[in-house]
Amino acid sequence: MRPRYLYLVIAAAVLLLGAALAVMVLLPRTHLEVANQPLHFAIIVVTGFLIITLVRYFVLLWLGYLHHVESKTSVDNDERFEPLVTILVPAYNEEAVIQGAIRSLLELDYPAYDVLVIDDGSTDATYARAAELEGYYGRATVRVVSKSNGGKASALNTGIALARTPFVLCMDGDSRLSTGTLRHAMPHFRDSRVGAVAGNVKVTNRRNLWTCLQALEYIEGLNMARRAQGFVRAVNIVPGPIGIFRRDTLASVGGYDSDTYAEDADLTLKLLTDGWHIVYEDQAIAYTEAPENLLDLLKQRYRWTRGILQALKKHSDSLFRPRTRFATWVSLQAMLFEAIAWPLMNVIGNMFFSITALIVGAPIYVMYWWLLLTWLDVAAALHTVAMEEEDLRLVPLAVLYRFFFVTTVDVAKLFATVEELLNVKMGWGKLERAGRI
Amino acid sequence: MDINMLLSTVVLVSFIVTVVLAVGSYLAFKGRERRRPDPKLASRNGEPLFFERIYLQPRKVEADSASSVRELKVRGSSPRASGPVLVQPS
Numbered sequence: 089m090r091p092r093y094l095y096l097v098i099a100a101a102v103l104l105l106g107a108a109l110a111v112m113v114l115l116p117r118t119h120l121e122v123a124n125q126p127l128h129f130a131i132i133v134v135t136g137f138l139i140i141t142l143v144r145y146f147v148l149l150w151l152g153y154l155h156h157v158e159s160k161t162s163v164d165n166d167e168r169f170e171p172l173v174t175i176l177v178p179a180y181n182e183e184a185v186i187q188g189a190i191r192s193l194l195e196l197d198y199p200a201y202d203v204l205v206i207d208d209g210s211t212d213a214t215y216a217r218a219a220e221l222e223g224y225y226g227r228a229t230v231r232v233v234s235k236s237n238g239g240k241a242s243a244l245n246t247g248i249a250l251a252r253t254p255f256v257l258c259m260d261g262d263s264r265l266s267t268g269t270l271r272h273a274m275p276h277f278r279d280s281r282v283g284a285v286a287g288n289v290k291v292t293n294r295r296n297l298w299t300c301l302q303a304l305e306y307i308e309g310l311n312m313a314r315r316a317q318g319f320v321r322a323v324n325i326v327p328g329p330i331g332i333f334r335r336d337t338l339a340s341v342g343g344y345d346s347d348t349y350a351e352d353a354d355l356t357l358k359l360l361t362d363g364w365h366i367v368y369e370d371q372a373i374a375y376t377e378a379p380e381n382l383l384d385l386l387k388q389r390y391r392w393t394r395g396i397l398q399a400l401k402k403h404s405d406s407l408f409r410p411r412t413r414f415a416t417w418v419s420l421q422a423m424l425f426e427a428i429a430w431p432l433m434n435v436i437g438n439m440f441f442s443i444t445a446l447i448v449g450a451p452i453y454v455m456y457w458w459l460l461l462t463w464l465d466v467a468a469a470l471h472t473v474a475m476e477e478e479d480l481r482l483v484p485l486a487v488l489y490r491f492f493f494v495t496t497v498d499v500a501k502l503f504a505t506v507e508e509l510l511n512v513k514m515g516w517g518k519l520e521r522a523g524r525i
Numbered sequence: 526m527d528i529n530m531l532l533s534t535v536v537l538v539s540f541i542v543t544v545v546l547a548v549g550s551y552l553a554f555k556g557r558e559r560r561r562p563d564p565k566l567a568s569r570n571g572e573p574l575f576f577e578r579i580y581l582q583p584r585k586v587e588a589d590s591a592s593s594v595r596e597l598k599v600r601g602s603s604p605r606a607s608g609p610v611l612v613q614p615s
Contacts, residue, residue, distance in 0.1 A: 382550050383550065383553060383554045383557060386550060386551060386554040387554055387558070390554070435544070438540060438544075439544060442537055442540055442541060445537065446537060446541075452529055452530065452533045453533075454533055454536055454537045454540075455529065455532055455533035455536050458536045458540075491536075491539065491540055491543060492539075492543055495540070495543050495544060495547055496543065496546070496547040496550065498547075499544065499547035499548055499551055500547070500550075500551050500554070503551050514558075
């Protein structure tokens with residue numbers, strides 16, 4: 089890590105400790121100041137919420153830091169591990185981006201690999217555009233096949249069946265991989281217990297406030313959690329844009345299922361409950377397009393939430409009756425917490441405290457509370473952005489992150505949870521891509 | 526009104542407005558989805574378009590002319606390729 093970023097990581101840790109002290113010292117004092125009974129109760133609830141938030145941040149950031157240290161000290165460049173890999177690119181109506189995706193895959197820093205594009209019955213010129221690039225390119229061979237439409241899961245299953253290598257990399261047709269992806273990810277498979285490697289997803293179209301906030305969310309929210317889970321080798325979602333698997337392992341668990349809206353989460357849970365270790369590699373990077381407007385963002389999160397809940401329901405026996413590793417069980421519990429309890433706490437907790445403060449006429453406590461949460465978010469953003477040596481201009485957005493972005497997304501998650509519990513029907517809803525990659 | 530009270534009120538009102546807008550946005554999203562064509566109209570045999578279950582099967586060597594999959598030959602020669610790519614129907 090470059091010194092500038094190392095200092096920022098240390099500064100973030102100090103800020104976090106400061107936030108912890110503030111919560112522990114200031115909030116009990118406010119209890120003493122408040123004579124109003126409802127507000128007193130609200131402050132106790134909010135103090136509990138802040139402590140859970142603080143513990144969550146500390147656990148995730150500390151495990152994430154241990155993962156970072158471990159990955160830096162365990163790199164063994166002398167012993168090369170470069171087995172053949174097939175990169176599976178499912179594509180449905182991706183004519184705007186498919187050629188760029190294939191070309192970027194030809195530039196990977198890896199000695200020998202296949203690229204297999206699976207056109208999933210596109211109604212546009214995806215197949216023709218991809219077929220133009222079919223052939224042998226020295227280190228890489230590009231193959232293109234087309235099948236009748238069946239969804240991403242069926243396209244990937246077709247690709248897994250056709251792959252002629254012991255390892256496969258599953259990605260999205262509209263994503264790009266960093267050149268070092270395979271070189272960094274494959275050595276994890278030296279350990280025969282590792283069944284999959286989850287990569288690092290980054291938002292590439294940072295063009296407006298929504299996409300910049302999502303870029304921060306991917307770093308501060310998703311990657312922070314994944315890095316922590318990686319330390320205990322129990323990542324609970326291998327992201328759709330980048331996941332590397334043993335081909336035989338995928339075949340042994342039956343590949344991807346199509347009965348949930350989050351086939352990547354479902355497959356990950358199948359592997360975890362089958363006893364496989366799943367690790368995280370932050371240098372295996374997939375760049376993806378994030379939704380550029382609010383309604384598309386809500387559509388994506390609605391589908392993610394319902395899909396994760398469906399996957400958890402499918403594997404509920406492992407959730408409540410642990411039969412595998414303790415770390416796997418904890419990771420599944422964390423998944424349930426993040427899917428249901430965390431959004432509920434964010435929205436209901438905030439609403440409860442705000443309304444109480446409004447009714448009893450004491451909005452000053454809302455400001456204390458907002459300052460503490462913002463302090464925490466800025467510290468977490470600084471820490472995670474510095475850890476990934478990312479664009480530091482994302483850090484100030486943490487001020488908007490909690491109250492504006494997280495609240496908006498969590499409201500959609502809550503509605504999605506209710507609709508999933510009520511079994512309301514939903515369509516797949518492929519996102520429209522701008523083709524900016 | 527002192528500055529603390531003013532800022533507190535701004536924070537409080539901003540939060541409540543955000544929640545109201547979030548609920549409104551969700552309703553707008555649901556309304557937009559409802560206006561889309563019914564996926565069943567594009568389905569086959571009553572199955573939703575995106576939920577055709579595909580199972581992994583052992584790879585076959587022979588090509589199937591009845592396959593819905595188009596077969597392509599690889600341009601050039603790959604040291605690892607063992608002939609044309611064969612695809613089985615899903």
